[in-house]
Amino acid sequence: MIVYGAGGLGRELSKEMGLSCCYADDLDDPSMSCGPDTWEPNSNFIAAVGNGMVRSSMVKKAMSFGHRPNWWNNGDYDPPGRLQPNVIIMKGSLLTVDITIEEGVLVNIGAMVGHDCILRKYCSIQPHANLSGCEVGPFAYIGMGANIVAAKDGRLRQIGASAVIGAGAVLTHDVMAGEVWVGNPARRIR
């Protein structure tokens, strides 16, 4: 298995997998191996960067060279079936029951995802975020230590596509696509 991405997440994932290196494009570090054009044919890989848009374009690039996206689950999670390609569930995370996880989702170290949450494609749940009763839109980014509080009326709290929730936020409102919310209680800054 190849870890594609040599930033913090790539190195952390390599360590979890017991690999000695990760691969990167466009990196000046001569000790680093290079991108998907240099890999063995039909390599299995995982693209590991925190930003879902970047992760998705890395997957597309590697696949264009004939490589195959894999998945990683080192959390406390028993998926009902196979995980989707390029899903990454890092060490110390806890995912309970009836959770939907689409392609390319990242659940980072120590995050907690409660029952019935829906994680749409290439969203990123960063370390120690806590999610209860929510739907996280495609490419959305939940910062480290953020708390997403479920809606009172039993519906899922909505976080729109490509929205960003800042580190440490306590989110008690729905968030529209592309918005940025920070603080406790969270307020919209963009």
Ligand SMILES: CC(C)(COP(=O)(O)OP(=O)(O)OC[C@H]1O[C@@H](n2cnc3c(N)ncnc32)[C@H](O)[C@@H]1OP(=O)(O)O)[C@@H](O)C(=O)NCCC(=O)NCCS
């Ligand atoms: C939300 C975030 C993306 C905003 O970044 P940004 O657009 O560069 O915003 P800025 O730093 O310009 O800050 C804008 C304002 O929001 C405030 N702010 C930014 N992030 C905040 C946060 N997490 N909590 C509270 N306030 C925050 C700033 O203090 C600033 O307020 P001011 O205008 O009164 O001075 C970023 O701060 C953040 O929290 N990123 C998540 C980091 C993370 O989880 N990394 C995980 C690595 S594994």
